[in-house]
Every structure is written in structure tokens, then in C-alpha cells.
């Protein structure tokens with residue numbers, strides 16, 4: 155199955171000059187969605203994670219079924235002000251602007267093996283900030299996985315050697 159046929163390019167969204175990779179056509183097709191999650195699962199299983207950390211918001215859509223298939227905990231990294239308990243925060247650069255993510259300070263136990271999941275890696279800043287959150291809590295980031303890699307933005311260079319599995323590369 156060619157999953158690229160289910161990814162829609164939306165030019166100049168959310169700002170001029172960005173080609174947004176819209177995954178909603180893939181989510182609308184159960185076979186394509188299943189195929190995408192199975193590809194993420196095949197990689198993540200090799201990393202033997204205790205925890206799947208997912209990045210708001212589209213990361214959750216992929217990571218929730220993934221965590222269930224893996225029998226791993228699901229932990230959300232959320233935009234500021236959304237989590238109700240005590241949080242830690244990391245700020246980072248996005249392809250379009252500055253942003254921050256938070257996690258509950260008790261979301262990960264020291265020594266737990268963590269994979270981080272998102273829909274798209276662009277510059278890698280989001281995954282890098284999430285890795286810092288996990289490591290501040292004592293977790294070990296054993297891998298990262300995303301549906302789409304925008305390889306021309308060299309986001310992998312921001313990951314400091316942590317493995318990244320991308321289902322689709324552009």
C-alpha cells in the first residue's frame with residue numbers, strides 16, 4: 155500500500171511558505187491507518203518500550219493505538235496550561251514560530267524505556283524538546299517514530315543520535 159497517496163500537501167498553511175502534510179485522508183481510510191500504525195509498531199516493538207510519549211495533537215492519534223498494541227503506557231506531552239497536575243516545561247523552535255510542551259512530573263519513572271511519537275518531523279525541535287522532558291524525569295529515550303519525515307529540513311541532526319523511524323520520507 156502506497157501510504158503517500160493518503161497524505162495531502164496543503165501549500166501555505168498555517169503560514170506562507172510551509173507545505174503542510176495533512177494526514178486526515180489517511181485517518182479516513184481504516185486500511186491505510188492500520189497500515190501506518192502497524193509500521194510504527196514494527197519499529198517500536200524492537201525498542202521494547204515501557205512508555206509511548208506522544209506529542210499534541212496529531213501524535214496522539216497515532217500513539218494511542220500504538221501504545222495499546224505494544225502493551226505500553228501512553229503519556230501525553232501537552233501544550234502549556236492543559237495538564238492539570240504538576241508539570242515540567244520545555245520551550246523550542248518550530249518550523250513556524252516558538253512553542254512549548256509540558257509533561258506531568260510523575261508521568262515517567264526513572265529508568266523507564268521511552269519511545270516518542272509524532273505525526274511529522276520537520277526541523278526536529280519538537281522531538282528534541284520532548285526528549286529533554288523525558289530525560290529530566292529520568293526516562294531513557296530508546297527511539298523515536300513518526301509517520302512523515304521532511305528530510306530536506308535535516309531534523310534528524312537535532313536528535314543527537316537517537317534513532318528515528320519514519321514511515322514516509324519526503
Ligand code: AMP
Pocket residue numbers: 172173174175176209210212247248249272273274275276277278279280281304309
Ligand atoms: P519540528 O519541531 O520543526 O520538527 O515540527 C514538528 C511539529 O510541527 C510536529 O508536531 C508537526 O505536527 C508540526 N509540523 C511542522 N511542520 C509541519 C508540516 N510541514 N506539516 C505538518 N505538520 C508539521
